[in-house]
Structures are given as C-alpha cells and as structure tokens.
Amino acid sequence: MKVLSKQEVISFQNFSYSYPTKRNVLIDINLKVYKGEVLGIIGPNGAGKSTFCKSLNGLVPHFYGGTVKGNVTVAGMDTLEHTVAELSTKVGIVFQEPENQLSGLALTVEEEVGFGLSMLGFSRELIKERVKEAIEKVGLKGLERRSPFELSGGQQQRLAIATVLAMKPEVMVLDEPVALLDPIGKYEVFSVLKELIKEGSTIIIAEHEIEELAYLTDRILFLKEGKIISLDNSRNVLSEISKLREAGIDPPSITELTYELEKELGIKFDQYPIKLSEAVKLYSEVLKIK
Amino acid sequence: MSSIGTSLLRRSVIIKETLIHKADPRTKFFFFLWISIWAYIFYDYVLTAIFLIGIIILAIIGKILKRILLSVAVTVLPWMAFGVPILSVLFPWNSTLMYKIEIFGWQIPFYYEGFAWGLTWPLRIGVCITSALLFYLTTNPANLIALLFKLKLPFRFIYAFAAAVQLIPLLVDEAGTIYQAQLSRGLRTDVGIIKRIWNFLILIIPLTLSSLTKVQIRAIALESRGFSAPVIKTCPYDIRFKSIDYAFFIGIIMATLIMIYIYIVYGFSPIVHLKQYLISG
Amino acid sequence: MEKGEEKEVIPTGAKILAIVMIPTIAALNYVGGVIVELTKAPIWGDTWATILGTLISGFWVGAIGGFLYNIIMALTLWGLPAWVWGTANVVIALITWFSMKLGWTDLKKPIKLIIPCIIFGFIYPIYTTAVSIFIFGGGPLWKPLPAAVYAAVLASTENFWLANYVQNLVTEIPDKIISFIISLIIVSRIPKKYILVRQRS
Numbered sequence: 197m198k199v200l201s202k203q204e205v206i207s208f209q210n211f212s213y214s215y216p217t218k219r220n221v222l223i224d225i226n227l228k229v230y231k232g233e234v235l236g237i238i239g240p241n242g243a244g245k246s247t248f249c250k251s252l253n254g255l256v257p258h259f260y261g262g263t264v265k266g267n268v269t270v271a272g273m274d275t276l277e278h279t280v281a282e283l284s285t286k287v288g289i290v291f292q293e294p295e296n297q298l299s300g301l302a303l304t305v306e307e308e309v310g311f312g313l314s315m316l317g318f319s320r321e322l323i324k325e326r327v328k329e330a331i332e333k334v335g336l337k338g339l340e341r342r343s344p345f346e347l348s349g350g351q352q353q354r355l356a357i358a359t360v361l362a363m364k365p366e367v368m369v370l371d372e373p374v375a376l377l378d379p380i381g382k383y384e385v386f387s388v389l390k391e392l393i394k395e396g397s398t399i400i401i402a403e404h405e406i407e408e409l410a411y412l413t414d415r416i417l418f419l420k421e422g423k424i425i426s427l428d429n430s431r432n433v434l435s436e437i438s439k440l441r442e443a444g445i446d447p448p449s450i451t452e453l454t455y456e457l458e459k460e461l462g463i464k465f466d467q468y469p470i471k472l473s474e475a476v477k478l479y480s481e482v483l484k485i486k
Numbered sequence: 487m488s489s490i491g492t493s494l495l496r497r498s499v500i501i502k503e504t505l506i507h508k509a510d511p512r513t514k515f516f517f518f519l520w521i522s523i524w525a526y527i528f529y530d531y532v533l534t535a536i537f538l539i540g541i542i543i544l545a546i547i548g549k550i551l552k553r554i555l556l557s558v559a560v561t562v563l564p565w566m567a568f569g570v571p572i573l574s575v576l577f578p579w580n581s582t583l584m585y586k587i588e589i590f591g592w593q594i595p596f597y598y599e600g601f602a603w604g605l606t607w608p609l610r611i612g613v614c615i616t617s618a619l620l621f622y623l624t625t626n627p628a629n630l631i632a633l634l635f636k637l638k639l640p641f642r643f644i645y646a647f648a649a650a651v652q653l654i655p656l657l658v659d660e661a662g663t664i665y666q667a668q669l670s671r672g673l674r675t676d677v678g679i680i681k682r683i684w685n686f687l688i689l690i691i692p693l694t695l696s697s698l699t700k701v702q703i704r705a706i707a708l709e710s711r712g713f714s715a716p717v718i719k720t721c722p723y724d725i726r727f728k729s730i731d732y733a734f735f736i737g738i739i740m741a742t743l744i745m746i747y748i749y750i751v752y753g754f755s756p757i758v759h760l761k762q763y764l765i766s767g
Numbered sequence: 768m769e770k771g772e773e774k775e776v777i778p779t780g781a782k783i784l785a786i787v788m789i790p791t792i793a794a795l796n797y798v799g800g801v802i803v804e805l806t807k808a809p810i811w812g813d814t815w816a817t818i819l820g821t822l823i824s825g826f827w828v829g830a831i832g833g834f835l836y837n838i839i840m841a842l843t844l845w846g847l848p849a850w851v852w853g854t855a856n857v858v859i860a861l862i863t864w865f866s867m868k869l870g871w872t873d874l875k876k877p878i879k880l881i882i883p884c885i886i887f888g889f890i891y892p893i894y895t896t897a898v899s900i901f902i903f904g905g906g907p908l909w910k911p912l913p914a915a916v917y918a919a920v921l922a923s924t925e926n927f928w929l930a931n932y933v934q935n936l937v938t939e940i941p942d943k944i945i946s947f948i949i950s951l952i953i954v955s956r957i958p959k960k961y962i963l964v965r966q967r968s
Contacts, residue, residue, distance in 0.1 A: 212773075216778070217960070250706070253710055255706055255709065255710065257776040257778075258776065258778070258779050258780075259705075259706060259709055259778060259779060259780035259783075260778055260780060261775075261776050261777055261778030261779075261780075262775075262776055262778075263773050263774065263775050263776070264773070264774050264776055265772065265773050265774070276774070276776075279714065279715075279779075280709045280710060280712075280714065280779075281709075281712045281713070281714050281715035281716075282715075284710055284711060284712040284715070285712075288710075289710045291703060291706070291707055293700075293703050295700075296699070296700045296703040296704055296707070297703060297704065297707035298704075298707075299649075299704075299707070299708060299711065300645075300648070300649035300652050300653065300704060300787075300790070301631075301644075301645055301648045301649060301652070302722075303627050303628060303631070303652075307722050310722060311711055312711035312712050313720070314719055314720040314721075314722060315711055315712035315713050315715055315717075315719055316712045316715050316717060317715070317717035317718050317719060317720055318720060319720065320720060320722065320724075323720060323722070345652070345656060359711065363711075363712075518847065519847065522846065522847035522848070523847075526848075557844075561909070564909035565906070565908075565909045567909070568906070568907045568908070568909050568914045569904075569906040569907055572906070572907050572914065572917065572918045572921070573906055573907075575922075576918060576921040576922050576925075577921075577927075578921070578925050578926070578927045579927075603904060603906065604906060606904070607903065607904025607906055608904075608906075610848075610904070611846060611848065611903065613846075614845075614846025614847045614848050614849075615844070615845055615846035616846070617846065617847070618841065618842055618843065618844070618845070618846040618847060619843075619844070619846075621842070622842055622843045642786050645786065645790075646786060646789045646790045646793075646831075646835055647790070647835065647838070647839065649787070649790035650789075650790035650793040650794050650835055650836075650839055651839060651843075653790055653791065653793075653794035654793075654794045654797050654798070654839075656794075657794050657795065657797070657798045658797075658798055658801055661798050661801060661802055661805075665802075665805055675805070675806060675807055679809055682806050682807055682808045682809065683808050683809070683810075683945055683949070685806040685808065686802055686803065686806045686808040686810075686812070686949065687949055687952060687953075689802050689805070689806065690799065690802055690815075690949070690953065691952075691953055691956055693795070693798065693802075694795065694819065694953050694957065695956075695957060697791050697794075697795060698791075698823075698957060698961045700791070701784060701787045701788050701791050701961075702784070702961075704787050705780060705783045705784045705786075705787045706780075708783060708786075708787065709780070709783050713783060713786075714779075714782070714783060
C-alpha cells in the first residue's frame with residue numbers, strides 16, 4: 197500500500213454549502229488530502245460530488261453564490277478569501293463535457309493548452325515551453341496544429357488535462373471525466389491519469405467507474421445527500437457492499453462476487469479484493485485449500 | 487462530435503502565398519476602412535467603379551478573384567438590375583431627362599438623377615463588400631486575432647468575437663444534424679407558411695437548449711482557467727509590418743492626396759462635370 | 768470565519784455567463800438565417816436571438832450579442848456599412864427589454880403581445896427606413912416583391928421616404944413579429960435555471 201505524504205494540500209473544515217436555489221448540498225465536510233494522494237469520490241446522483249469538486253477551486257461559492265459555513269483551504273489558500281482566477285494556479289479542474297469546456301478562443305490544440313497561461317498573462321516563451329511538455333504528457337504530440345473541435349472525445353479530454361497540466365497546479369480535480377466518452381476515449385484518459393499518478397500528482401477524481409477507481413485511488417470519499425458516508429482507504433470503502441448497494445452504487449464486480457461467495461460458502465475472508473490480481477490470488481488460495 | 491466543426495475563419499480563408507496574404511492584417515484592415523469611407527465621400531459612379539476595379543485588381547493579385555466576382559454578381563448586379571430602371575423612372579428628384587423609351591405604347595422617360603442613384607449606391611456597397619472580403623479571405627485567423635489584440639480592444643470583446651466565429655460553424659453543423667433527424671421523423675419543407683414557421687421552431691428549440699447548456703459549462707471552464715484574472719492577457723501571435731505594408735501605405739497616401747485634389751477641384755461628385763456630355767450624347 | 772457562522776456569498780458568475788452568452792447570441796442569429804433557408808420560413812431569421820438573448824440575459828447581453836453578429840457579418844460578408852445594422856439590433860433589444868419590463872411578454876396573455884407587435888411591425892421600420900436611406904441609398908431591394916411594392920408606392924405617391932418605409936414594412940412585419948413570438952415560445956420552453964433576468968408577468 198502506498199505511503200501517503202504528511203504534507204497537507206487540501207483541508208475541509210466543517211464545510212457546508214447551499215446553492216441559492218438548493219439547500220444543504222454539502223453538509224459538514226471534514227477531511228484532509230495529502231500531497232501525492234489520489235482521492236476518489238463516489239456517490240449516487242445528487243450526492244454532491246460535482247459541488248465538492250467545484251468547492252476546491254472556488255467556483256463554489258464564488259461563481260454560484262449561495263451560503264457557506266466552515267472553510268476550504270487548498271495549497272495554503274482559503275477558497276473564500278481568494279478568487280477563482282487566483283486559485284486556478286493551485287487547482288486545475290477537468291469537467292465532464294469534452295467539447296463544452298474548450299475555451300472557444302483557441303484555433304489550435306497548442307493554443308488551447310496554453311489558454312490558461314495566456315489568461316494569467318504568462319510570457320509567450322514560458323507558455324510555449326509548458327505547452328510542449330503538457331502535450332507530450334497526454335500523448336497529443338502530432339496534433340498541435342489541429343483545431344480542438346476536430347478531436348475525438350477522448351482526445352478533447354486529454355486536451356483538457358493538458359490545459360490544466362500546463363498551469364502546473366498542485367491539485368488536479370476531475371469531475372466525471374469519462375462519463376461522456378466511448379470505451380476508447382475512457383481508456384485514453386485513464387492511461388494518462390495512471391501516468392500522472394505514477395509521477396506523484398495529487399488528484400481528486402469523482403467517478404461512477406468504480407472498477408477503475410479501485411485501481412487508481414488511495415482513498416475514497418463516499419458521499420450521499422451531501423454528507424460523508426465513508427472516508428477511508430479504497431479497499432475499506434469499496435468493501436462496504438451493503439452501504440454501496442443501499443446508495444444505488446454498484447461495487448466492483450470482484451468485490452461483490454467475493455461478498456456473495458462468502459455468504460454462500462460460509463467462508464470468512466480477511467479482506468475483499470478490489471482488483472483482479474487480488475481476486476486471482478485469493479481464489480487461487482481458496483481453490484488450493486478446497 | 488463534429489468532425490468538420492472548425493472556425494468560420496478557417497473554413498473561409500483562402501490559404502495562399504501572395505503579396506496580399508503576406509501583408510499585415512492591420513494594413514488590409516486599414517485599406518478596407520479607407521476605401522469604404524472614400525466610397526461614401528464621393529457620390530460618383532465612375533469613381534466608385536474605379537475603386538471597385540482597384541479592389542478587383544488586388545483580388546487578382548491575391549488569387550481570390552472568383553470569390554470577389556461571385557459576391558459582386560450576387561449583390562451588386564441584382565441590386566442595380568432593380569435599382570437603375572425603377573429609380574431612373576420614379577426617383578422623386580429626377581429632373582434631367584436622358585431619353586424616352588416606348589413600352590407598350592407608353593413613353594417612359596429615363597432621368598439622369600435616378601440612373602446615377604441606382605448605379606452609385608450598389609457600387610458603393612459593392613466596394614464595401616469586396617474590400618471586406620479582400621481583408622477577410624486573405625487574413626489568416628491567427629492574424630485576425632492578433633489584429634484585435636494590436637487594436638487594444640478589450641479582451642472580452644476579442645474573446646466574444648473569436649468565440650462567435652468558432653461557434654458559428656459548430657452550430658451550423660448541429661443544426662444540420664437536427665434537421666436530418668427531424669427529416670427522418672417526417673419533417674417536410676413543401677408545406678404552407680404556418681407549417682414552415684413551425685418547422686423553424688422545432689429545429690431552433692433543441693439547438694437553443696443545447697447552446698444554453700454549453701454556455702453554462704463553458705463559463706465555469708473559462709473561469710477555472712483564469713479568464714477573469716485582472717491581468718493583460720498574452721496574445722499567442724505576433725504580427726509585424728513588412729516592406730509590402732510600407733509600400734501599400736505609400737500607395738494609400740498617394741491615392742489619398744489624389745482624392746483630396748479631386749474633391750477640392752471637382753467636389754464630391756466629379757461626374758456632374760461630365761453629365762452634360764452624357765445627356766447631350 | 769467563525770466556526771458555525773453561515774456566510775452569504777454574492778455570485779460573480781453572471782459576468783462571465785454574459786460574456787459567453789454574447790457570442791452564442793451572435794452565432795444563433797447566424798444559424799437562424801441558415802435554418803430559414805432550410806425550412807423556407809418567411810422571415811430573415813437573423814435577429815431572433817437578439818430578442819431571445821434579451822429575454823434570457825437582459826438588455827446589454829441581447830444588444831451586444833446582436834451587434835456582434837452584425838460586426839462579424841460586416842467583416843466577413845456584407846462590408847463596412849453593415850455594422851450600422853448592429854444598431855438596429857440594439858433597437859430590437861431595447862424594444863424587447865421595455866416590453867419585458869412592462870409585462871408585454873407573457874404568452875398566457877396574448878392581448879398584451881399586441882403592443883410590442885405593433886412596435887416591432889410599424890415603429891421599428893421607421894428606424895430601418897432611416898438606415899436604408901442614409902447608409903444604403905434607399906433604393907429598391909434586390910427581391911421582386913419588396914421592389915415591386917417600392918416601385919408602386921413611389922409611382923403613386925412620389926414620396927421617397929414612404930416608398931422605403933412601406934418596402935421595409937413588407938419584410939419587417941413578418942420577420943420581427945414572428946421572431947418575437949418564436950423567442951417567447953422558446954423562453955417558455957427552456958428550464959428556468961437558464962433565465963438570468965426577472966420576467967414580469
């Protein structure tokens with residue numbers, strides 16, 4: 197299991213939020229995220245996952261207004277005291293819709309990647325350097341001169357990731373980044389994320405793709421109706437089969453299988469597997485015994 | 487996902503390597519303003535026709551003659567075709583008889599004032615349209631955006647302009663898709679006026695809804711990328727004047743001096759001096 | 768902030784929503800013209816989004832979006848004088864705005880729609896007539912029906928202004944009134960969360 201750094205990057209302290217038209221979207225959120233950690237967020241629709249993500253870069257509450265209690269600190273900046281523009285150098289966010297989050301100003305992939313940096317007034321030379329680096333990281337080399345609107349969904353999401361990477365934020369937030377993608381697009385995006393995780397990036401990812409989160413994340417935050425149901429290492433959260441089912445979330449297939457087998461066979465497993473390799477190992481041992 | 491949804495600029499600009507293409511967009515933009523204003527200063531169909539011919543010559547150099555001629559054929563010529571006969575006969579300020587034509591036993595008088603009006607105004611608009619096209623078709627989209635930055639326009643305007651020209655072909659594609667979908671659901675275009683208006687509605691409503699959703703998402707994405715940061719935005723492009731631009735400006739200065747001379751000596755309507763020859767034949 | 772203290776935050780999103788809405792209005796005006804061609808609807812279809820934008824986001828957004836459409840058309844297709852039609856879009860936005868503020872935009876009360884329809888159909892063309900004459904010469908349009916109307920009025924009244932006005936009526940009455948009604952219908956169908964201005968009923 198990965199040893200998490202002790203350097204705190206994100207801190208929620210008794211944070212509650214209501215939109216102007218919807219009360220109690222997030223209720224009493226307390227948590228810390230550490231440098232290099234990958235935190236997954238799961239929950240049924242309306243749980244507050246997107247709101248949680250947007251509260252990291254100040255969109256909540258600045259963009260929408262509403263009422264706030266408590267605070268959120270990201271990379272030492274209180275999100276209530278800083279504008280979204282100021283926070284954009286600390287937190288980069290990738291949204292669900294690949295095409296709609298394109299700036300609309302950039303004529304090429306290169307310009308789109310450099311868009312955030314242009315908005316912050318960085319020099320052309322620095323922008324060029326960072327853009328090159330970011331494009332290589334997400335595997336869009338060769339497509340620099342293409343229009344962003346000509347790319348596939350997976351390519352556009354990778355482009356969005358590159359736009360965020362170019363700004364070198366301390367935290368990357370992804371709000372259901374593969375929800376609207378085809379299987380190839382999903383594969384492309386998750387491949388990029390795996391590389392970023394290997395490099396030690398701090399990532400928050402809200403997703404319905406539980407199977408993938410099992411592989412990517414260190415901890416999982418389980419939200420329901422704005423409240424924290426569980427916040428623990430991924431294995432523990434994904435093993436809470438009844439809680440997940442109650443919330444309408446499908447646990448990872450192999451975890452669920454093991455849970456059902458446990459009941460059926462009357463065997464007690466020390467822990468449930470959440471990855472295929474773990475399941476293979478576990479069942480091999482069980483079958484050997486049998 | 488649109489596979490051909492690119493900027494209106496990229497779709498329309500004719501990519502070539504001519505002197506006109508190489509000229510700085512500021513030069514071409516200035517020329518477009520300059521000649522359009524002169525077309526309005528002079529009320530003279532001969533002079534205005536000369537302006538138009540000048541633009542056509544530049545279009546030949548820029549290898550965009552076909553597009554320019556097409557625009558003239560579609561706007562200027564039909565306009566003249568209606569304007570000249572109607573105004574030659576009916577213009578309220580007609581006074582100088584040119585000739586009379588017999589039509590079905592009627593003697594229809596054709597007057598000079600209406601004739602001149604019917605010629606001059608379409609030519610003026612023709613100059614404006616063709617000079618705009620000359621600028622637009624030979625200006626690389628990146629250079630157009632650079633021009634907006636160089637003009638020190640507020641960034642929000644630059645964004646709005648560039649985003650609009652990017653959005654237009656995307657929306658057109660989306661409208662096409664919605665149209666095809668509705669056709670397959672039985673939409674017919676060979677119907678009465680009320681039904682046609684209804685058809686307009688059933689195409690425009692989903693397009694509008696989709697556009698409004700995109701507005702929300704794009705706004706938060708822009709905000710997240712520092713759009714509202716109170717700093718001077720970096721323009722990704724650089725444009726510089728070249729020798730062709732200086733030559734062009736010298737030409738414009740000389741032409742301006744000539745026009746000022748004409749204006750002082752002959753007034754805003756030099757053709758008036760030639761009118762008597764035209765009338766007496 | 769003290770623990771437990773609830774704070775009200777003023778939203779800042781409206782400004783950027785407006786900035787993103789403006790090019791959308793310009794683009795929708797353009798596409799309106801394209802859809803008119805596809806459906807052969809009897810309107811120009813290139814100012815309806817100005818009305819819609821005003822109804823959704825207020826006068827400034829509608830007016831600037833409409834104006835931007837004309838700037839783009841001036842630079843790309845119609846030439847310099849066409850930017851003047853941008854001011855016509857501002858007038859359209861103004862008429863829409865006042866109609867909204869005075870409660871004349873409620874589809875459930877069709878009687879109240881009569882006044883803005885009269886303004887759009889008969890008052891607005893006074894402005895377009897002035898533009899047609901001073902910027903475009905006031906000659907007949909290059910379409911047979913309006914040109915025929917123009918010629919008939921000019922022949923019978925010898926009044927240049929009246930001929931232009933009646934010619935404008937022929938095109939503007941159907942276009943503006945239909946565009947106005949269409950925009951009201953669209954606004955009535957879209958989710959309330961997209962509407963940023965308070966509508967008076």
